[in-house]
Amino acid sequence: MTRQRQIILEELQKDYSHPTASVVYLKVRRRLPHISLGTxxxxxxxxxxxxxIKKLELSGTQKRFxxxxxxxxxxxxxxxxxxxxxxMETLTALDEKLSEMCDYEIIGHRLxxxxxxxxxxxxxxxxxxxxxxxPISPGNIS
Amino acid sequence: MTRQRQIILEELQKDYSHPTASVVYLKVRRRLPHISLGTxxxxxxxxxxxxxIKKLELSGTQKRFxxxxxxxxxxxxxxxxxxxxxxMETLTALDEKLSEMCDYEIIGHRLxxxxxxxxxxxxxxxxxxxxxxxPISPGNIS
DNA sequence: CATAAAATGATAATAATAATCATTCTCAAG
DNA sequence: CTTGAGAATGATTATTATTATCATTTTATG
Ligand SMILES: [Mn+2]
Ligand SMILES: [Mn+2]
Ligand SMILES: [Zn+2]
Ligand SMILES: [Zn+2]
Numbered sequence: 154m155t156r157q158r159q160i161i162l163e164e165l166q167k168d169y170s171h172p173t174a175s176v177v178y179l180k181v182r183r184r185l186p187h188i189s190l191g192t193x194x195x196x197x198x199x200x201x202x203x204x205x206i207k208k209l210e211l212s213g214t215q216k217r218f219x220x221x222x223x224x225x226x227x228x229x230x231x232x233x234x235x236x237x238x239x240x241m242e243t244l245t246a247l248d249e250k251l252s253e254m255c256d257y258e259i260i261g262h263r264l265x266x267x268x269x270x271x272x273x274x275x276x277x278x279x280x281x282x283x284x285x286x287x288p289i290s291p292g293n294i295s
Numbered sequence: 296m297t298r299q300r301q302i303i304l305e306e307l308q309k310d311y312s313h314p315t316a317s318v319v320y321l322k323v324r325r326r327l328p329h330i331s332l333g334t335x336x337x338x339x340x341x342x343x344x345x346x347x348i349k350k351l352e353l354s355g356t357q358k359r360f361x362x363x364x365x366x367x368x369x370x371x372x373x374x375x376x377x378x379x380x381x382x383m384e385t386l387t388a389l390d391e392k393l394s395e396m397c398d399y400e401i402i403g404h405r406l407x408x409x410x411x412x413x414x415x416x417x418x419x420x421x422x423x424x425x426x427x428x429x430p431i432s433p434g435n436i437s
Numbered sequence: 438c439a440t441a442a443a444a445t446g447a448t449a450a451t452a453a454t455a456a457t458c459a460t461t462c463t464c465a466a467g
Numbered sequence: 468c469t470t471g472a473g474a475a476t477g478a479t480t481a482t483t484a485t486t487a488t489c490a491t492t493t494t495a496t497g
Contacts, residue, residue, distance in 0.1 A: 155444065155493080174485080189446040194485065196444095212352045212405060214454095215484065228399050241393060248408070251383060257370050257410035263354060264406050266390070268399035297462080297475060316454080331477040336454065338475095356485090357453065 158196045160184050165197075165206055166220035171227070171236040173215040211236065211265050230270035232277075239266060300338045302326050307339075307348055308362035313369070313378040315357040353378065353407050372412035374419075381408060 164180045165172070172180070178193045197218055201208040207219040211229060217236060226239040248259045269277070306322045307314070314322070320335045339360055343350040349361040353371060359378060368381040390401045411419070 157445075187446075189448095191447080191486085192445060198486095210354045228393070228397065228401070230399065231402070237397070237399065239393060239397060241389075241396065247383075247406075251370070251381060251408055254383065255370065255379070255381060256413045257372065257379065257408070258416055259370070259408055259410040260373070261410075262406060262408045264389075264404060266393055266399070266401055266404045268401040268403075271398045274400055299476075329477075331479095333455085333478080334476060340455095 157181075157185060157188055157192055158200065161193060161196045162200055162205060162220075165200075165218055168220065169238075171209060171217040171219050173217055175215075177218060209236075210263070212267075226264050226266065228266040228268050228270075230273055231267050232269055232273040235270045235272075237270070299323075299327060299330055299334055300342065303335060303338045304342055304347060304362075307342075307360055310362065311380075313351060313359040313361050315359055317357075319360060351378075352405070354409075368406050368408065370408040370410050370412075372415055373409050374411055374415040377412045377414075379412070 161177060161181055164177060164184075168177075168180065170176075174194055174197055175190070177197065178188070178190050181188055181193060197206065197208065200206045201218070204222070207222060209217040209219055209227065211217055211227060213229070213234065221238070224243050226241055226243075228237050228239050229235070230237075244262070244264070247262060251257075252259045303319060303323055306319060306326075310319075310322065312318075316336055316339055317332070319339065320330070320332050323330055323335060339348065339350070342348045343360070346364070349364060351359040351361055351369065353359055353369060355371070355376065363380070366385050368383055368385075370379050370381050371377070372379075386404070386406070389404060393399075394401045
């Protein structure tokens with residue numbers, strides 16, 4: 154566990170926003186100004202292989218990382234790209250159900266909800282009053 | 296509806312393998328040898344905006360396209376990357392359930408099963424007999 | 438200390454997709 | 468049938484996220 158890896162892990166564990174690799178890079182750079190982006194990618198990969206973090210393959214172009222290890226689903230705001238945790242029990246029954254219905258050996262599933270986050274809901278209502286906020290393309294929040 | 300767009304649509308409608316853009320390109324090129332890859336991307340985008348095909352944002356690095364318009368889920372073989380249709384009713388109740396549990400306005404969800412396809416199941420059993428098949432990286436089947 | 442293995446930072450490479458642009462096609466109006 | 472505007476094409480370049488390479492540095496271990 155190098156200094157770099159330790160700090161990447163720490164920053165991820167106190168960040169509940171499911172940051173992308175480049176966001177992690179920006180945060181880590183505040184403590185290690187000379188760290189390389191490649192080192193961040195490399196260590197995010199290693200940490201997720203070791204089971205210390207989770208690599209999320211959600212929709213959007215960029216992968217996201219999660220310091221919370223418990224199994225849970227996510228919601229994505231289709232307007233701003235925010236990812237939030239969902240407190241819904243894991244639907245293992247789905248896998249069993251499908252196992253009987255198809256010829257694949259089912260080992261799991263990936264479920265992601267899509268919606269409009271509270272902030273974007275509010276902005277939508279006052280859209281005529283407030284000036285159009287720069288639309289953050291989902292998956293490219295920096 | 297240009298000749299190119301028509302043929303792209305036709306090829307997709309008779310292909311149940313959820314091909315990637317580059318696979319569509321290869322197939323279409325058999326009928327239009329001078330078509331450009333850019334034209335394929337452009338038309339797949341337009342056709343999906345028009346609701347004539349579906350653009351699938353599944354896991355893996357490449358987008359996939361589906362000529363079947365009815366709502367359905369998919370299974371991905373984690374070994375070979377094959378995508379198959381799943382005949383399970385759409386779980387709209389999940390969205391309503393989550394709507395009451397969180398502060399997002401839920402508009403839908405994305406569900407993808409992961410498993411081992413019949414062919415890979417068979418290969419696994421005879422792994423000691425047959426020589427190791429070139430592992431097709433998921434998302435890069437050409 | 439020696440020294441082998443692992444990790445780093447800098448940089449280049451890859452791969453999928455999107456953008457650009459001059460040329461060609463389409464098709465309704467005259 | 469011409470014609471001219473707008474759409475679409477093929478060729479090419481650009482973008483973006485991620486991975487690979489590699490010389491140098493760090494780390495762990497006897
Ligand atoms: Mn989470
Ligand atoms: Mn399908
Ligand atoms: Zn939002
Ligand atoms: Zn398979």
